[in-house]
Amino acid sequence: MSIDLSQFFEVFFEESFEGLDVMEAELLNLRPGEEDSETINTIFRAAHSIKGGSGTFGFTSVSDFTHVLETLLDQIRDGRRKLTSEHINLLLQSVDCLRAMLSALQNQSEPDASESQKLKAQFERILGLSSSEEQASATAQAAPEKQTYQIDFKPHAHLFKTGNEPLYMIGELAELGDLDIEVFTDAIPVFDEFNPEDCYLAWRFFLTTSSPTTAIDEIFEWVEDDADISVTLCGGLFEDEAEESIASSPEVENAKPSVKPTPEVVTAAAEKPLAKANAAVAEAKKSQDNASTSIRVGIDKVDSLINMVGELVITQAMLSQLGEQDMTESTVAALQEGLAQLAHNTRDLQESVMRIRMLPISFVFSRFPRLVRDISQKLNKQVELKLLGEQTELDKTVMEKISDPMVHLVRNSLDHGIETPEQRIAAGKDPVGTLTLNAFHQGGNIVIEIMDDGQGLNTEKIKQKAIANGLITEDDELSQEEVNELIFMPGFSTADAVSDISGRGVGMDVVRRNIQALNGSVEVSSARGVGSTFTIRLPLTLAILDGQLVQVAEHTYIIPLISIVESLQIDVKKVSRVGKNLDVLRLRDEYIPILRLYDIFNHDGAIEALDKSLLVVVESDNQKVGLLVDDLLAQQQVVIKSLEANYKRVDGISGATILGDGRVSLIIDISGLVKLSGLRKPGSQELIIEQNAEAVS
Amino acid sequence: MQTGTALQSEFNQRLGLGEDHDEKQYLTFLMAGEEYGVDILSVQEIRGWTSATAIPNAPDFVKGAINLRGTIVPIIDLRLRFGIDPIAYGPLTVVIVVAVEFKEQTKTMGIVVDGVSDVYSISEEKAKDVPDFQESSSSQYVDGLVNVGEKMVVLLNLQKTLQI
Numbered sequence: 091m092s093i094d095l096s097q098f099f100e101v102f103f104e105e106s107f108e109g110l111d112v113m114e115a116e117l118l119n120l121r122p123g124e125e126d127s128e129t130i131n132t133i134f135r136a137a138h139s140i141k142g143g144s145g146t147f148g149f150t151s152v153s154d155f156t157h158v159l160e161t162l163l164d165q166i167r168d169g170r171r172k173l174t175s176e177h178i179n180l181l182l183q184s185v186d187c188l189r190a191m192l193s194a195l196q197n198q199s200e201p202d203a204s205e206s207q208k209l210k211a212q213f214e215r216i217l218g219l220s221s222s223e224e225q226a227s228a229t230a231q232a233a234p235e236k237q238t239y240q241i242d243f244k245p246h247a248h249l250f251k252t253g254n255e256p257l258y259m260i261g262e263l264a265e266l267g268d269l270d271i272e273v274f275t276d277a278i279p280v281f282d283e284f285n286p287e288d289c290y291l292a293w294r295f296f297l298t299t300s301s302p303t304t305a306i307d308e309i310f311e312w313v314e315d316d317a318d319i320s321v322t323l324c325g326g327l328f329e330d331e332a333e334e335s336i337a338s339s340p341e342v343e344n345a346k347p348s349v350k351p352t353p354e355v356v357t358a359a360a361e362k363p364l365a366k367a368n369a370a371v372a373e374a375k376k377s378q379d380n381a382s383t384s385i386r387v388g389i390d391k392v393d394s395l396i397n398m399v400g401e402l403v404i405t406q407a408m409l410s411q412l413g414e415q416d417m418t419e420s421t422v423a424a425l426q427e428g429l430a431q432l433a434h435n436t437r438d439l440q441e442s443v444m445r446i447r448m449l450p451i452s453f454v455f456s457r458f459p460r461l462v463r464d465i466s467q468k469l470n471k472q473v474e475l476k477l478l479g480e481q482t483e484l485d486k487t488v489m490e491k492i493s494d495p496m497v498h499l500v501r502n503s504l505d506h507g508i509e510t511p512e513q514r515i516a517a518g519k520d521p522v523g524t525l526t527l528n529a530f531h532q533g534g535n536i537v538i539e540i541m542d543d544g545q546g547l548n549t550e551k552i553k554q555k556a557i558a559n560g561l562i563t564e565d566d567e568l569s570q571e572e573v574n575e576l577i578f579m580p581g582f583s584t585a586d587a588v589s590d591i592s593g594r595g596v597g598m599d600v601v602r603r604n605i606q607a608l609n610g611s612v613e614v615s616s617a618r619g620v621g622s623t624f625t626i627r628l629p630l631t632l633a634i635l636d637g638q639l640v641q642v643a644e645h646t647y648i649i650p651l652i653s654i655v656e657s658l659q660i661d662v663k664k665v666s667r668v669g670k671n672l673d674v675l676r677l678r679d680e681y682i683p684i685l686r687l688y689d690i691f692n693h694d695g696a697i698e699a700l701d702k703s704l705l706v707v708v709e710s711d712n713q714k715v716g717l718l719v720d721d722l723l724a725q726q727q728v729v730i731k732s733l734e735a736n737y738k739r740v741d742g743i744s745g746a747t748i749l750g751d752g753r754v755s756l757i758i759d760i761s762g763l764v765k766l767s768g769l770r771k772p773g774s775q776e777l778i779i780e781q782n783a784e785a786v787s
Numbered sequence: 788m789q790t791g792t793a794l795q796s797e798f799n800q801r802l803g804l805g806e807d808h809d810e811k812q813y814l815t816f817l818m819a820g821e822e823y824g825v826d827i828l829s830v831q832e833i834r835g836w837t838s839a840t841a842i843p844n845a846p847d848f849v850k851g852a853i854n855l856r857g858t859i860v861p862i863i864d865l866r867l868r869f870g871i872d873p874i875a876y877g878p879l880t881v882v883i884v885v886a887v888e889f890k891e892q893t894k895t896m897g898i899v900v901d902g903v904s905d906v907y908s909i910s911e912e913k914a915k916d917v918p919d920f921q922e923s924s925s926s927q928y929v930d931g932l933v934n935v936g937e938k939m940v941v942l943l944n945l946q947k948t949l950q951i
Contacts, residue, residue, distance in 0.1 A: 645841055691843035733842075733852065736894045737861040738951055740842055746852060746859045754840040754852045754859055 102143045103196045104384070107189065109136035111456060114185050118459045122175045127167065133181075134163045140188065152191050155206045158213040159184050165217070177216070182460070184209050236267065236300050238324040243310070244274075244292035245317040251287065254313050260293070262309045267299025296324070385486055387446050395442045402435045440727075444634060447487070451529045451538070452480035454493045458500060462525060465504045472511050472522040473504060479529035484536050488628055491608055492538070495601040499540045499624050500525065502598075507544030507622055517619065519543070535610075535652070538626040547616040549573050574614045578602040606761070609650075609744065613712075635730060637747070637757065639723035640706060642687045643696040647719075648728055648747060648757045655707045655714060657722055660684075660700045672769075675705065675716055682707055682716045685767050687758075690742065696720055710760040715769065717758075726750075730757065742766040810908040815940055816883060816900040819871045823900070824907065824933075824940045829885045831895060833903055836880040849951065850899060855884065862897040863949060869928070874901070887945045896949050907935050914942055 113136045116129050137160050144152035159181065165171040187209055191201035241263070245256060263269050274292040278284070297306065303321060310319050409428045415421050455477050466473040484492075508514075508523035515521050526541040549570065556562045556576045568576075580599040605612045609629050616622035629635065629652070637648035638657075664676040665684070673684040684705065688696030697703040697720045705716040728747035733740060733756070744759035813824035839851030839862045848867035852859050862882060866873050882897040914931030928948040933940050 693841070693843070731857070731859050733859050733861075735892070736859060736896060737842070737849075737852065740844070742843065746840075748854045748857065748859075752854055754854050756840065756842070756852075 099147065099196070100384075102147055103192055106140045106143060106192050109140050110185050110189050110192075112136045114182065114460055115456060117178055117182050117185070118463060120173065120178055122173050122178065130163060130167045130173075134160065134167055137163060149191075149195055151201055151203060151206065152188065152195070155184070155188065155191070155210060158210055158217070161217060162213055180209065180212055180216070184213075236298055238296060238298045239303070239306060240322045240324050241295040241297060241306065242292075242320045243295065243317060244319075245289045245313065247288040247290070249289040249313065249316050252313070252316050254316065256289070256291070256293070259309050259313070260295075263295055263297055263306070266301045266305055267297055269298075270296040385447070385449065391442065391446055395439070395446070398435065398439045398442055402432075402439060405431045405435050440634075444485075445483075447485050448483040449486050449489060450481045451484050451489065451536075452477075454489055454496060455480050455527055455529075457493070457497075458527060461497065461500060462504065465501060466508075469504065470510060471504065471508055473508055474522050474524050476524060476526040478526065482529040482531060482536060484529075484628070488536075488608055491604065492610075492626070492628060495604045495612075495626070496527075496538065496540070498598075498601050499626075500527075503540060503542040503544065503622070503624075507542040507546075509545050513545075517545075532627075535627050535629060538628070540624040540626075541621060542623075543621040546618045546620055546622050547574055547577065547614065549618065552576050571615075574616060577614065578612070634727055635757070636725065637728045638706070638725050639749075639755070640687075640717075640719040641721040641723055642691065642719050643693045645691075645693055646723065646749070646753070646755045647687070648755055649706055649708065649717065650744075650757065650760070651725060653708045653710060653760050655709050657704060657706045660703070660705050662701045665700060673700065677707070677716075680714060682714050683769055684716045684718055685763065685769070686718045688718075688720075690763060690767050708760050710764055713764070715760075715764055717763075728755075728757070810910045813907050813909050813940070813942065814883070815904040815907060816881070817902045817904050818865055818869075818900050822904055822938055822940045823865075824909070824942045825883070825885060825945055827906060829887060829945060831884040831886055834882050834884065834897075835878070836876045836882055836899065846951070853882075853897065855895070855897075858895065860884065860895050860897050861951075862899060863951075864899045865948070866899070866901075868948065885945055885949075887949050889946060889950070894949070898949070907940065909933050909935065909940070909942070 113133050116133045116136075119129055120126075137156055141153050141156035141160060144150075144156065162171070162177065162181075166173050166177070187205050191206060194201035243256070243259075245254075249256070260269070260271065272294045274294070275290070277290040277292065279290070284290075299305075303323075306321050310317070313319070405428060409425070409432065412421055412425050412428060458477070459475055462473055462475045503525055508525065509517070509519075511521035514523065524541075524543050526539070528539040528541065530537055552573055553562070553568070553576075556573075556579070557564055561576060561579055562568065578598045578601070602612050605626055605628070610627050612624060612626045614622060614624050636651040638651050638654055640647050640649055658677075660675060665673050666676070668674050668683075675682045675684055682705075684700070686696075686698075688694075688698075700718070703718050703720055704722055705718055706722070707714055707716045728749075730745045731747055733743060733746045740756075742759055742763040742765075743756045744762065745757045746754050747757060749755050812827040814827045814830050815822050815824045817823075837853060839853045841851045842849055842861070845851075848864050850862040850864050852861050854860075864873065876899070879902055880899060881901075881903055882899055883903070884895060884897045886893050886895050911931075914933045916931055928944055930942040930944045933942060
């Protein structure tokens with residue numbers, strides 16, 4: 091019996107990683123001396139199922155390690171041992187270690203044993219003599235004696251016809267231990283008699299393994315009746331035995347047990363596993379890239395989806411029934427009603443499907459308690475982490491991409507924001523700093539705030555640094571916001587010493603770029619001595635947006651509705667020309683630069699007269715600009731498709747979509763467009779109204 | 788002995804020893820009276836010309852993007868790409884949709900040609916190198932020239948041709 095267990099590997103790994111997350115979260119809740127038996131139980135259960143699973147799948151390194159961990163937890167649970175902070179630290183380290191081991195196994199590579207051995211030794215030291223027995227048994231299990239088997243495998247000629255492939259068996263044998271292969275080619279007939287569907291080869295293997303004979307038997311189980319197989323234990327040292335057995339078998343072509351592939355057939359056979367190994371490596375790489383390709387979906391979401399599909403089927407049945415009838419006025423009315431129903435169903439279905447991709451942001455937040463604990467320990471700071479709005483839902487893709495920038499911002503707050511306890515006491519503050527992560531929905535956006543009650547941004551220091559770096563000059567008058575913006579410039583860092591936590595000055599601009607790549611924005615507000623708040627704004631989903639269709643000459647473009655402030659007809663009296671060819675509209679108290687879309691996109695045939703076209707005022711990066719279009723068309727939800735996938739990045743365009751009639755329409759990227767228009771100095775947030783460039787034309 | 792050689796070739800192929808005559812199939816198309824060939828394995832489909840959505844600030848040979856069953860596919864006019872005078876698109880104008888492997892990813896693109904011609908099996912060794920005229924900028928897009936019967940076929944290098 092050999093069920094292919096590998097099909098369950100993915101599930102096992104996923105569950106184990108979840109178990110580790112649970113362990114980590116619960117461990118962080120533990121306080122020495124006030125342990126809660128329920129918490130310990132939860133940790134114990136998670137560890138236990140990882141141990142059980144890894145044992146089943148034969149990952150002995152993991153199960154052995156989990157075993158000692160479990161022993162300690164068991165003693166704490168039974169009250170035989172008091173929980174100390176040393177225990178918690180050790181357990182947290184083991185969680186990391188297990189995670190590393192499991193991801194190594196997931197990528198089909200051998201986990202690094204040195205770390206686990208070190209931790210295991212520490213566990214054993216804590217457990218002391220009381221566990222010497224188990225220790226002994228564990229070591230015995232870990233390194234059973236290796237033995238060498240001689241396996242003669244002579245398949246009958248019809249082996250291939252039974253659907254068996256010796257190469258796979260050899261591969262499986264090789265996984266058991268060190269394998270030396272000899273091949274007997276003397277049965278191969280002359281070419282004219284050669285039948286490509288017959289097997290003419292026979293093998294002798296020398297396998298040095300710690301696995302029991304049953305493992306070998308299992309491999310050959312399926313071909314028992316189609317081949318002559320003998321497995322004999324060589325015993326003693328491998329080298330001598332092998333030499334001896336070869337000496338006594340004159341039909342062996344190769345005198346050495348190591349494969350020297352003289353006959354061509356052997357070369358071919360030897361190359362195949364190599365190719366297989368390469369493929370495995372490639373696969374492992376792939377699996378690393380898309381680390382999480384599956385999501386867990388609440389059953390209620392699936393149920394509502396099924397309901398909706400049910401309704402859709404009913405509507406479809408109704409419509410097809412109508413289609414079979416003769417067209418009268420009443421059927422037309424019914425048809426229209428049916429179509430309206432269909433539109434309704436489709437939208438509901440679309441929303442439900444999108445909801446499946448939505449996950450609570452706690453998936454990202456959950457990694458921070460550990461991170462904050464580790465970093466604050468390292469920095470000798472006392473920090474309390476508050477998590478708010480953990481149930482706020484967010485698209486999975488957005489979530490994956492936001493987690494790194496968030497880690498960076500949190501590290502930054504811990505390193506630069508929150509002061510040491512001494513400094514805090516001196517400033518009259520609570521020695522324990524507070525870091526708050528807050529997430530909530532606002533319009534079609536999700537807002538994530540990272541707040542600390544630390545020292546705030548040092549405006550003077552930032553200014554001096556910026557002057558030193560040549561980002562601004564001494565004479566530049568900057569508002570508080572503009573100074574704060576400077577920290578997002580490339581190559582900017584005010585940390586006096588470069589630490590491994592932050593301060594290399596490659597951070598904030600990358601953070602901003604990553605967030606902008608998600609169509610989001612990040613800003614900072616800060617008060618000296620009180621703290622600073624980083625606010626990240628992100629679209630809820632990357633896949634769909636509400637768009638305003640606009641016409642420019644014969645082209646249809648889409649402007650994201652979320653960035654539109656208003657649309658209006660231009661009162662030419664309020665337009666003044668600045669510089670060579672930039673028009674500015676005075677709108678209430680603001681001056682709005684007018685960007686002519688046809689000009690920026692190089693389209694002929696558009697309406698050029700300002701009073702005959704329409705102006706769509708949009709906001710990007712806190713600046714308003716007006717886009718000149720010929721006409722406003724419909725508003726609709728559009729599914730975002732990549733233009734880059736088959737073409738390349740186009741400046742001023744964030745993607746494409748397919749309209750109802752099947753045509754492609756391009757989605758305008760407002761901040762890219764502003765850059766393209768030359769209205770903004772590279773790297774500056776300020777619009778160049780005074781010295782508008784030729785680039786507009 | 789026909790079966791013998793067939794068996795031998797099959798045998799060689801199974802052992803990965805390679806064929807002694809490795810022929811590739813090429814789909815050829817016509818453009819300005821010349822016949823061009825592309826590796827048939829990269830051809831996804833052949834379709835009629837449909838109008839494309841213009842891409843702003845694209846080079847003139849990029850005619851725009853079309854919707855190919857939900858995927859956005861850019862359309863390249865090969866005449867303009869090679870600096871040949873353009874002709875009006877008619878009912879016979881065809882778009883060959885090809886998948887081209889670039890370094891980072893495989894891209895699906897459409898090329899506009901005058902008409903599809905034939906499929907030939909061509910041995911790569913028979914292809915002659917393009918005479919190296921410094922002034923002929925288009926020659927960088929060509930892998931080689933080959934004679935099929937009386938005709939000469941230009942084998943295109945799609946990677947270079949469609950590198951935008």
